[in-house]
Amino acid sequence: MADSDQFEVDLTNCDREPIHELGAIQPFGFLLALSTDWLIRRASANIHEFLGVEAGELLGTSAIALFGEHAVHTLRNRLAMLRGDDAVERVFGLVIANGRRLDFALHLVGDVIVIEGENSGDEAASDAGSAIRAMMARLDATQDTTAFYREGARQVRALTGFDRVMVYRFDRDGSGVVVAEAARAGIGSFLDLRYPASDIPQQARKLYLRTPFRIIADVEADPVPILPRRDETGAPIDLSLSVLRSVSPIHIEYLKNMGVGASLSISIIVEGQLWGLFACHHYGHRRPSFERRSIAELFGQMFALKLESRERKALQSYETSARASSDRLLAAVAGDSGLLDNPDWLGAMLRETVPCDGIAIWIDGKCAHSGLTPPPEAFAALVRRLNAMAAGRIFATDRLAETLPAAGAWDDVAAGLLAIPISRSPRDYVLLFRQEKVRTVKWAGDPHKPAQLGPHGPRLTPRKSFELWSQEVRGRSEPFSAAEIRVAEMLRASLIEVVLRLSDDAQEERRRFSERQELLIAELNHRVRNILSLIRGLVRQSLDPDADTRNTIALLEGRIESLARAHDQITQDNWSAAPLGRLIETEAAAYLGGKSRRLVCSGPAVLLHPNAFSTLALVFHELMTNSAKYGALSDNGTVQVEWRLDDDGDLRIDWREHGGPAVKPPKRQGFGTTIIQRSIPYDLGGRAEVRYALTGLEADFCVPARHVAASNSAHGPGAAISISADAVPDRAVLRGAVLLVEDSLIIAMDAEDILVRLGAERVVTAASIGQARREIERDTFEVAVLDVNLGNETSITIADTLRAGGVPYVFATGYGEQLRLPPEHEGAPIVQKPYTLASLAQALAPAVRAR
Structure with a gap:
């Protein structure tokens, strides 16, 4: 080409860039290409930083000695699990011969084994199954498509920690629009902005289908070359499936023009087509651990399945x-x-x-x-x-x-x-x-790229302006x-x-x-069945598939909280026997609120061993729940609970309801009824009998003597339980911003929802002391909720900082009454986990008033 002025620059320049054959990787990991007999054919130039050996010295040697027999055995087993041309297997926390703990990604390119490694994250191993179950439940609870998109963005941001997470949907013309976002305060919003099709070239869209997850940890990092760049046939290595694949200079310039320091994308693939992306931006370098990134990728696949299910349901109805x-x-x-x-x-x-x-x-x-x-x-x-x-x-x-x-x-x-x-x-x-239909489209900058030569040679230069550019569309x-x-x-x-x-x-x-x-x-039937089977596998066998989702979640929360309360009472006495009377009082206070005085109890002082205590906690929770919904406590009736020890030392418990609506036997046996009728016989070897008398439910239970211990105090005959109602506040407790320090993602998300319901203008979450300090430096808070135990550290130092600044705070713990605070913090309110609306309201209200 004699004269560069004659070079024709058009929008296909980016489409022709071989982004899968750049011959380099990002520097946060290393790459090895092996033959089928595990001889090293290629190595990234930074291999010595991880394995202590220069790349040139490794070529032609065996990887077995490099990794160690145990590590190679594990990697070979994972390779055997590869299915399909685009499959990638992962191994987390594998210790190799030099003692380093690494995370690996493995895939095949023809007859070449490609192994990529990076340092394992310092964070504790995640319970991926529990996290995904909870995240899916929150998606299921959304009422409409907009809320579904928004919750998806929120979940990914909570999981990855990026400053901005967008749900980006492609239209039929290839352009894309931001349909939802979750972003930290103060960085503006990209919601409803549209980006032209040329911003994501065609070959990049194809790679999004083959590799649904892509991270760029630091746009300022220099790529690391793979040696040798070309093999004996003169071909570069195909990095289409590479986790560490380096980034096109054009795309790096594009990100820098946007002010982005790190990016992450998760493909949303519906019916085999690229529906859109989770597009994540961070305004500094950021690299979540490989395990956390893998969970995010799994969430993206689950999100796509649920999106497909919703769309198919709407399509079927239409x-x-x-x-x-x-x-x-x-x-x-x-x-x-x-x-x-x-x-x-x-x-x-x-x-x-x-x-x-x-x-x-x-x-x-x-x-x-x-x-x-x-x-x-x-x-x-x-x-x-x-x-x-x-x-x-x-x-x-x-x-x-x-x-x-x-x-x-x-x-x-x-x-x-x-x-x-x-x-x-x-x-x-x-x-x-x-x-x-005349409409105004909000573009993120002028969608028409200027045809000009850029710093990377005769190629299209990424646009530099992303300010709002409105276009009136007519004729459509x-x-x-x-x-x-x-x-x-x-x-x-x-x-x-x-x-x-x-x-x-x-x-x-x-x-x-x-x-x-x-x-x-x-096809619809096949896909719906597959989706239902997948969802059914994520929830417990105890869930009722015919029940309303919100009611089911409420029932499960109630049962879990009941067990948590029983656990707290048992651990107060170092996992020894606990009083039956206290169990009934606690269940009445937590669930019945103002109706608790209509529960009359009498019987001798009886202690229950931990196993029996937990079992009876569930039984009484179900009895009180059913009575409050359908029985005596739903009307103006009363419930009488009497217990006694018979001649054999067995505990006999009588439950009698009076004055409620007429009782009818249930048409089918739900999970709650199963708990009442089968828990004591199955778990304790006792007996249970339930009678649906017209005047009120009657239930008799027998707990074998081996689960019972005597005590010195008693409930007087016919004594009404006197406790304060655990009621939901009737007005907003909070007004401003709240700092929540909590190291568990799912618990933090639940607590955030509760704090918003209590009136918080916004909730800023932090998972560590360092992150909490940064938030305190940049923001002002009305009150703070501090999880005491943050893994390897505690939040006491954060409490010291807040106390010095005059910011009220409450502690949260799962250790029950065993928690011991330093003298200067002994007067601080303590909230027992799991968080509830009432417990947080009762702790926060006096703390805020005292400010």
Whole structure:
């Protein structure tokens, strides 16, 4: 090329960049390429930083001695698990021959084994299953699509710690829009901004399908070359599946132009297509551990499955309704074929399934129309254009002027078209029109890249401006969705059947349509079953699949809190026997609130060993829950609980309800009833009998003597329990910002929701002392909630800082009353875990008032 001025710069320059063959990796890890007999064929230049041996000295040697027999055995086992061309296996925390603890990623490129390693993270091993279960439950609790997207972004940000996490959805033209985001305060919002298709080149989109997770830990880091760069055939190594793959200089410049220091992306793949991305930005370098990144990748896959399930459910509902409308249309036209000449009637029928602003019917060269349509003289040219290109298929466009330039003269009334052919030759049509929809699109900067030479040679330079750039879009209608086009296919089949009078051609068309429909239903059924099986595997066997999700979660929370309360009472006495009376009082206080005085208890002082105590905690929790919902405590009745020791030393407990609504036996046995009737016999070897007397539920229990110990105090006969109600506050407790120091992701997210419900303007979370100090330096807080135990450190030093600054604080702990605080903090309120709305309200209200 003699003159660079003659080089033609266009938007395909980026598309042609070989980003999978850059021959380098990011410096936070190393790469080895091995032969099938584990001889080293290639090595990254930084290998000595991890293994203590220079790359040149390793080439041609065996990796077995380098890693050690045990590590190689583990890696070989993982290699054997690879399935599919794009499979990548992971090994976390593997100790190699030099004693270093590394995380590995393994994949195959032809007959080459590619091993990538990086230092294991210092954070404690995560319970990935529990984390994903909790995250999925929060996604399931969202009411609409917007909330679903927003919760997904929030979960990924909590998991990765990036400053900004966006849910980025691709449109049919390749551009993308930010449909949800979660970001730290003070960095602005990208919500609803649109980015042109050229911002993500085609080869990058293909890699997003092959490798759903991508991290760029530091845009300022220098890439590390792989040696040798080319093999004996002159080919560079294919890094398509590489976890550490270096970054295109063009993309690095793009990120720097945005002010981004690190980025992370998780592909959202629906039905094998790239639906969108979780796009994460950090304004400094950041590298979550490999294990945490793998959990984020798994969450992205689960999010995509649930998104697919939601979309298919909506599609199924829409297509069921459309099928019913199609059947009504078919029945009406079959009885009176003249209805096809009535555009007003046909338009009213079709609008039920495919919204439109106007309709035209073209049959045998004659046209009838209704609503907003082109002028009558324009139809002949339009039909000729359709005959030349549609070939008997549905045709849909949101900009008719691109297909028929003359349509620009009337695109204000008919900018979009859905053409349904209803015969073969001469071709007849039902034409559905949509009027122009003028809208303003908010672009993240001018979407038209300047065609100029950049610092990386004769290639397109990334744009430098990302400020809001508004564009008014005219001449387009609301697009016809894929679901509407499928419904149009259904309508077409129905109309053809009538027009052709059930001729052989119509029968064949109907058969083909039926096959496509059955295939769609079979595929939908298959995918729904797979998704349901996956979800069912994530929840406990005890969940009722027919119950309302919120009620089910509330029931599970109640049962878990009941066990937590029982556990606290047992551990108060160093895991020894605990009083039965205290168990009943605690359950009444925690669950019944103001109704607790209608629970009358009497019996001798009895202690229960830990196993029996936990079992009876669940039983009494279910009894009180059922009574408060359906029994005596749901009305104005009372419950009497009496217990005694029989001659054999067995504990006999009688539960009697009086004054409530008439009792009817349940039609089916739920999980709660199972707990009441089977826990004591199964877990303790005792007996349980439940009778559904009309005047009130009666239950008798027998706990064997081996689970019972005597005590010196007693409940007097007929004594009403006197305790304070654990009630939900009737007004906001908080007003400003709250600092939450909690090292468990899921617990922190639950506590954050509770604090917001209590009135917090916003909640700033920190998982470590260092992060908490940084938040205190940059922000002002009304109050702080401090988890005492933060793994290898405690939050006492944070309490010292807050105390010096006059900021009130409360401690949170899972250690019950065994917690011992330093003298200067002995007066601070303490909240027992798990967090509840009432416990946090009771602790925070006096702390805030005392400020």
